[in-house]
Amino acid sequence: MRAKLRFYSILSFVLMCGLVFQSVAASQNVMDKEKYLQYVSEFNKGEDFEKVVSTYYTPDVVLDMPTIRLEGRDKVLKFFIDVHKGMKETLKIESLLVDGGKLAAQILGEFYFTEDIDWRGKPMKRGDILYNKWFVFYDTRDGKISQVKLCTRSVEFKAARP
Numbered sequence: 001m002r003a004k005l006r007f008y009s010i011l012s013f014v015l016m017c018g019l020v021f022q023s024v025a026a027s028q029n030v031m032d033k034e035k036y037l038q039y040v041s042e043f044n045k046g047e048d049f050e051k052v053v054s055t056y057y058t059p060d061v062v063l064d065m066p067t068i069r070l071e072g073r074d075k076v077l078k079f080f081i082d083v084h085k086g087m088k089e090t091l092k093i094e095s096l097l098v099d100g101g102k103l104a105a106q107i108l109g110e111f112y113f114t115e116d117i118d119w120r121g122k123p124m125k126r127g128d129i130l131y132n133k134w135f136v137f138y139d140t141r142d143g144k145i146s147q148v149k150l151c152t153r154s155v156e157f158k159a160a161r162p
Contacts, residue, residue, distance in 0.1 A: 031056075031140040033098050036105075039145070044090050049080040058146040065150045086117035087124075094133075103138040106153075113160075127160025 031039075039056040042048075053073050063070040063079070070076050083089075092108040111130040113119065124130075133154045139147040 029143045030101060031098075031103065031138070031143055031145065033096060035143065036096065036098070036103055036138075037093070040091050040093060046084060046088055049077055049084070053077045053080065056145055058141055058144045061145060062147045063150075064148060066152055083120075086113060086115040087119060088112045088114055101140045103140065105134075105136045105138070107134045107136055108132070109134060125160050129158045129160075131156040131158070 039052070042052050042055070053076055057073050057076060059073050060071070061073055061076055063076050068079075070079055088111070090110045090112070092110065094106040094108055096106075097104045109132040111119075111132070113124045113126055113128045113130075116123075116125050118124070132152060135151045135153055137149040137151075138145050
């Protein structure tokens with residue numbers, strides 16, 4: 001009887017340890033606040049969008065914006081490279097909520113134009129700044145962003161000084 005009790009005690013302990021380790025492993029696969037802020041920091045550098053996209057996005061990521069929907073890392077990467085020619089984008093997180101695999105952020109996006117360009121159908125001069133306020137909702141999977149839903153809240157333009 002004692003041997004059986006001891007066996008079940010050991011078995012219970014092993015099963016509980018397995019659940020704890022499984023829980024710890026699962027929590028490492030979640031995009032938490034710290035990992036999200038690392039992503040924003042890397043994005044703001046604007047130096048290596050290929051690294052940003054491969055590190056922080058799933059291969060089948062969906063980027064849903066008011067005027068365009070992109071599916072897959074390759075299309076998102078091409079979009080980031082194309083849209084940032086002649087412009088430096090900085091994301092400023094105003095608020096962030098994280099709940100398991102979902103994130104919601106209120107973001108101020110600052111677009112500083114480094115050269116005179118026609119940007120998305122609008123002539124922009126070097127030094128012009130465009131501010132966008134967004135609500136952005138993220139779904140994550142395996143510690144990476146799998147879907148981005150971006151809603152524009154407001155836009156403000158500041159012309160470069162002559």
